[in-house]
Amino acid sequence: MNSNNQPIGIFDSGIGGTSIWSAIHNLLPSEKTIYLADSKNAPYGQKSKEEIIALSMKNTEFLLEMNCKLIVVACNTATTNAIQELRSKYDVPFIGIEPAIKPAVTHSKTQIIGILATQGTLNSELFHKTTEKYQDTKIIEQVGHGLVQLIENGDINSPEMTRLLNVYLTPMIGANIDYLVLGCSHFPYLIPQIKKILPQNIQIIDSGEAVAKQTQNILRDKVGFSSYENSKPIFYTNTNPKVLTEILGNKYSVTEKIF
Incomplete structure (x- = not known):
């Protein structure tokens, strides 16, 4: 070519x-x-x-x-x-x-994964079609309300960001996820913060x-x-x-x- x-x-x-x-x-x-x-x-x-x-x-x-x-x-x-x-x-x-659900489902040992995304992504028809393929895995969906705006404002390391991430991630940890899928292109900038909250056995995937x-x-x-x-x-x-x-x-x- x-x-x-x-x-x-x-x-x-x-x-x-x-x-x-x-x-x-x-x-x-x-x-x-x-x-x-x-x-x-x-x-x-x-x-x-x-x-x-x-x-x-x-x-x-x-x-x-x-x-x-x-x-x-x-x-x-x-x-x-x-x-x-x-x-x-x-x-x-x-x-x-798209959220990288397939590799998370493929490698999950607990058959429980979490996805942190925007409401627009989680409510979309395409997302629902994707998740329907993986009936044997429990997928815990969490809308990251407020996270994008904090990133856009330059407040990645703010106390409010830490508070919101703890609110969103703690129930997933309690549900025994072993993979967390980041379903928003803003969220990889939060990986250092997220790693402070998640146990080491939980893998983070972005696209x-x-x-x-x-x-x-x-x-x-x-x-x-x-x-x-x-x-x-x-x-x-x-x-x-x-x-x-x-x-x-x-x-x-x-x-x-x-x-």
Whole structure:
């Protein structure tokens, strides 16, 4: 397949999808990436399906204007509620992100797993279809009310974050889970906090590495790899760029853009 130097577009309802961007960038450093943070409308998890679809279309059109060859929906809620509509409307490959339930179920010894996600993801039709496949495993669902907003505000290590995580995780520990699935792209930034609460026998799973590998597969099979040696990523946000800049380790400039 010929090389393709157009960028990969990545969007999320804020800064959380940078956990997905990081996995893609580490695996495919030669690919130019454009990351779009719709922080003004975060969190998506409390919005209606129609609102989520409309926002996802707006984000997609922004990235298509930037000539993106492939779009990664780095948001569980947008994937589970809108990716079918995106694929039917736009002539570009889409890669979504879903809670990594399959590896947790496959490896669980207690046959009890927990999933921490947004309400929009847990209520979605796609999520219910996925969980129906695993009738032999007890799946404890927990909505992470308030977590995304605290992350968006830069309050990852705040007392309120610690309090909420204890409230959400303690019942799962008591139920004897041995895997915790993080069903929101924001939540990998909470792993250091979560590890302080969970016993060591409970494994944490997120979707970043799997999405990066799927991106690599689509580039190889359908789209084409960049011929650059390495590329500088571009970041856009529609709110104050301070928190996004900080979560990127102050390594990259972030452009505030109305969209």
